[in-house]
Amino acid sequence: MQAFNWQKIQNGSDIRGVAIAGVPNEEVNLTPEVVSILGKAFASWLSQKLNKPTTELLISVGRDSRLSGAELMQAVMTGINALGSQVYDLAIASTPAMFMSTITDGFKCDGAIMLTASHLPFNRNGLKFFTAQGGLEKKDITDILTLAEKNEFVVSESQGKITEHNFIAVYASQFVTQIRRAVNHPEHYEQPLKGLKVIVDAGNGAGGFYADQVLLPLGADITGSQFLDPDGTFPNHVPNPEDKAAMAAICDAVIKHQADFGIIFDTDVDRSAAVDQFGKELNRNRLIALISAIVLQEHPQSTIVTDSITSDGLTKFIERDLQGKHHRFKRGYKNVINESIRLNQTGHESWLAIETSGHGAMKENYFLDDGAYLVSKLLIELAKSKLTGKSLTDLIVNLQEPIESEEFRIKMTVDDFKALGDRLINDLQAFASNQPDWQIVPHNYEGIRVSCNSIDENGWFLLRLSLHDPVMPLNIESNIEGGVAKILQRLTAFFQSIEGLDISAFSRNG
Structure with a gap:
């Protein structure tokens, strides 16, 4: 392992790599040997953090439905056992459930590992780590x-053992209890979702449990639920609420089966989106608006933290209609969560941190980005609104949505792409400042955001540097037809003068 590049498998606060061979130009770097060493490294790190011998540690391990999951899970458990630590094998589980295994009575593991690569292709896998304080x-x-690279672990004379537990059933029962109490149905306390048809699309990931173990006990009709069985080839669609084919699949299912509500999860259930009774997507700005309306009913005037690409209409809705505060921060679920936590620590009440991707974390739920928790909050409101003869989406009737919304990914073809990206943002700032009908948006925390105020543009754009890749995403929204093309046309003249850029993505709009 001396020549292995350990830092290459770090992806922010996660580890991700290629676990299955066969895809051109994607060499396997997440092998059982590597993962076993990572198990030892986590146990060793945890021992140092908790000031506790590795022989006294209890670590839970779970996985999503990926083809490589079973082998890699066995490898990481073997590594943990080698240092004398005990392991709870939670089998196929969700990422949020793994955190809950560190704080739930009867378990309270010292740490947890989830093997997942979220919505990435079938050949990828990764590891997410938790303690009772949250995600690492x-x-x-x-x-x-660094510990893995040194690989200087002292193998214990007494090997740890592996014990299997059905924790997902425990986790599911927590939602059942939560929804019963919150709805408090006057006639059907045990089954507050009776009379509602709710469809779940798990995309063959780990979220199928929600239909059978949460909705059914609550009395919901789950006829039409689809792709609930785990299958690491993801044969039906990518388990990703941001994927157009995935959203089309759940929308079609809701319409076909005349359901009241549709739910879709990503592979490891830390993200979700929903669909209303008319088959209309409740994702991105709509999802943020809906959960914000619920949160601000419970916690008036508090702050909603979102990522940087939310719409102007969402800001108006949160601040004007809901009387809350909208704090538009940076992309990255960890960024919005940590910012919301920071606000609370400085005396500014914030109960929700949410990305347009569907990552949503709530103060009342340990700031855990949990797709199942998010949709449970929506289902509670759905059941309550039915009792009063209203519709769930009445909550967002005043949300103004853009007519057009596009994202273009500008590739950078130079080695030092971060330097080029920083220079590009500075140059664009100067360019935008000289446009009489453009206004640079203040208090922007990522890249540059500009309001485009001419009558044939009536929108905004945001240019930022990708978190990890040599790419600059350009988001453009407009409140009139043809507005995106007008804004893009003016920007194209600017970008064409910069060397080291591939702006071929613009051609699809022109």
Whole structure:
């Protein structure tokens, strides 16, 4: 392992790599040997953090439905056992459930590992780590990889053992209890979703449990639910609420089966989206608006933290209609969560941190980005609104949505792409400042955001540097037809003068 590049498998606060061969130009770097060493490294890191011998540690391990999951899970458990630590094998589970295994009575594991690569292709896999304080930060992952690279672990004379547990059933029962109490149905306390047809699309990931173990006990009709069985080839569609084919699949299912509500999860259930009774997507800005309306009913005037690409209409809705505060921050689920936590620590009440991708974390739920928790909050409101003869989406009737919304990914073809990206943002700032009908948006925390105020544009754009790749995403929204093309036309003249850029993505709009 001396020549292995350990830092290459770090992806922010996660570890990700290629676990299955066969895809051109994607060499396997997440092997059982590597993962076994990572198990030892996590146990060692945890021992140092908790000031507790590895022989006294209890670590839970779970996985999603990926083809490589079973083998890699066995490898990581073997590594943990080698240092004398005990392992709870939670089998196929969700990422949020793994965190809950560190704080739930009867378990309270010292740490947890989830093997998942979220919505990435079938040949990828990765590891997410938790303690009772939450998910690990980027620096923690760097420290674990440093221990892995040294590989100087002392193998215990007494090997740890593996014990199997059905924790997902425990986790599911927590939602059942939560929804019963919150709805408090006057006639059907045990089955507050009776009379509602709710369809779940798990995309053959780990979220199928929600239909059978949460909705059914609550009395919901789950006829039409689809792709509930785990299948790491993802034969039907990518398990990703941001994927157009995935959203089309759940929308079609809701319409076909005349359902009241549709739910879709990503592979490891830390993200979700929903569909209303008319087959209309409740994702991105709509999902944020809906959960914000619920949160601000419970916690008036508090702050909603979102990522940087939310719409102007969402800001108006949160601040004007809901009387809350909208704090538009940076992309990255860890960024919005940590910012919301920071606000609370400085005396500014914030109960929700949410990305347009569907990552949503709530203060009342340990700031855990849990797709199942998010949709449970929506289902509670759905059941309550039915009792009063209203519709769930009445909550967002005043949300103004853009007529057009596009994202273009500008590729950078130079080695030092971060330097080029920083220079590009500075140059664009100067360019935008000289446009009489453009206004640079203040208090922007990522890249540059500009309001485009001419009557044939009536929108905004945001240019930022990707978190990890040599790409600059350009998001453009407009409140009139043809507005995106007008804004893009003016920007194209600017980008064409910069060397080291591939702006071929613009051609699809022109």
